[in-house]
Amino acid sequence: MLMSHTSAEMYELKKKVEELKKIRGRGTELVSLYIPAGYDLNKIMQQLREEYGTAQNIKSKTTRKNVLGALERAMQHLKLYKQTPPTGLALFVGNVSEQEGVTDIRVFAIVPPEPLNVRLYRCDQTFVTEPLEEMLRVKEAYGLITVEKNEATIGVLRGKRIDVIDDLTSNVPGKTRAGGQSARRYERIREQETHEFMKRIAQHANEAFLPLLEKGELKGIIIGGPGPTKDEFVEGDYLHHELKKRIIGVVDISYHGEYGLKELVEKASDILAEQEVIKEKKLIKEFFKHLVKDTGLITYGEKEVRNALQLGAVDTLLISEGYDLVRVKAKCNNCGWEELKTMHENEYEVFKRQFKTCPKCRSQNISFEKWDVAEELIKMAEESGSNVEIISLDTEEGQQFYKAFGGLGALLRYKIHQ
Numbered sequence: 001m002l003m004s005h006t007s008a009e010m011y012e013l014k015k016k017v018e019e020l021k022k023i024r025g026r027g028t029e030l031v032s033l034y035i036p037a038g039y040d041l042n043k044i045m046q047q048l049r050e051e052y053g054t055a056q057n058i059k060s061k062t063t064r065k066n067v068l069g070a071l072e073r074a075m076q077h078l079k080l081y082k083q084t085p086p087t088g089l090a091l092f093v094g095n096v097s098e099q100e101g102v103t104d105i106r107v108f109a110i111v112p113p114e115p116l117n118v119r120l121y122r123c124d125q126t127f128v129t130e131p132l133e134e135m136l137r138v139k140e141a142y143g144l145i146t147v148e149k150n151e152a153t154i155g156v157l158r159g160k161r162i163d164v165i166d167d168l169t170s171n172v173p174g175k176t177r178a179g180g181q182s183a184r185r186y187e188r189i190r191e192q193e194t195h196e197f198m199k200r201i202a203q204h205a206n207e208a209f210l211p212l213l214e215k216g217e218l219k220g221i222i223i224g225g226p227g228p229t230k231d232e233f234v235e236g237d238y239l240h241h242e243l244k245k246r247i248i249g250v251v252d253i254s255y256h257g258e259y260g261l262k263e264l265v266e267k268a269s270d271i272l273a274e275q276e277v278i279k280e281k282k283l284i285k286e287f288f289k290h291l292v293k294d295t296g297l298i299t300y301g302e303k304e305v306r307n308a309l310q311l312g313a314v315d316t317l318l319i320s321e322g323y324d325l326v327r328v329k330a331k332c333n334n335c336g337w338e339e340l341k342t343m344h345e346n347e348y349e350v351f352k353r354q355f356k357t358c359p360k361c362r363s364q365n366i367s368f369e370k371w372d373v374a375e376e377l378i379k380m381a382e383e384s385g386s387n388v389e390i391i392s393l394d395t396e397e398g399q400q401f402y403k404a405f406g407g408l409g410a411l412l413r414y415k416i417h418q
């Protein structure tokens with residue numbers, strides 16, 4: 001997954017989503033509430049009051065109690081806001097206690113890094129996280145073009161959202177019924193008109209896609225159409241050559257316009273899934289290549305990567321989605337002694353016991369801190385303008401990277417001596 005300037009926020013969002021996904025209600029008692037950017041909070045409050053009324057009819061006593069409790073907490077929480085935050089709000093409320101008979105209602109409020117455009121209320125056994133997961137993917141854009149003789153549609157796919165950019169129609173005349181001389185003349189005019197139309201499609205596509213390419217957001221272009229016109233368009237020198245190189249698929253579709261774009265995305269789903277995998281594989285292969293050749297242009301290990309980030313030497317930070325180490329700190333408030341360590345989450349309790357007393361001054365006035373290493377490193381990468389890539393565990397390369405290198409490494413801008 002490519003992350004741009006908001007990668008730290010995106011990473012935090014990813015963590016929260018993962019946490020939410022693990023929570024299971026005993027009954028259908030977990031409340032998910034999505035409020036779009038700019039939406040009237042009073043209307044949401046009104047809806048929650050109505051839901052509260054409806055929830056009185058829930059048959060199971062425990063579920064009813066938990067749903068009512070969750071709704072009360074949701075309404076309480078919303079009172080903290082004068083208005084909907086600029087990017088909207090996602091609220092998750094429910095009983096998270098894993099012990100039967102014990103109630104522990106928690107509120108998870110997420111102000112998303114990008115505007116929410118979904119309004120949703122649901123009470124279920126799990127929280128609804130798809131709209132946020134969607135947001136994690138929207139940094140990547142795919143250009144879409146459907147081409148027919150007389151019509152063309154240009155669109156952009158981000159996550160699952162398709163935006164129509166342009167709808168073009170041509171005045172290419174239909175097949176003529178006249179015979180002989182005039183039929184041939186019409187044919188020539190038709191060809192000329194088709195050629196002009198394709199030039200126009202390309203011009204609009206260039207205008208739509210070249211800026212995305214410059215921003216590094218354009219991951220590929222998919223072209224579709226019902227007949228051979230799309231192939232003529234692809235093969236002819238219509239599109240800008242940089243865009244032509246980005247064509248990742250040409251597919252047959254039967255619709256045009258907005259439906260055509262939807263059909264195009266459906267038919268190209270394998271191609272799209274493949275792209276993600278190809279990119280990750282390529283990065284990890286590059287990492288291994290430098291390793292084998294000993295070019296000095298990679299580094300791995302938490303301490304080494306941290307150092308390289310501090311030097312501003314990291315081109316691309318590679319973090320496996322399986323990477324889960326935490327950084328912990330013990331500090332004596334009496335003499336200032338400090339101990340910093342990186343460890344697994346489950347070692348934290350032992351660490352806290354180990355340093356209950358300051359080894360220097362024997363004071364027991366110790367404060368502890370714990371944070372996520374991945375989040376910290378991603379923030380450092382952002383500050384030094386490095387790219388960040390989260391490597392999935394879905395590929396053999398990704399697994400290898402996780403197992404052999406603990407899932408953390410970096411491609412470097414220049415050699416450093418460590």
Ligand SMILES: [Zn+2]
Nearest residue numbers: 332335358361
């Ligand atoms: Zn001390």
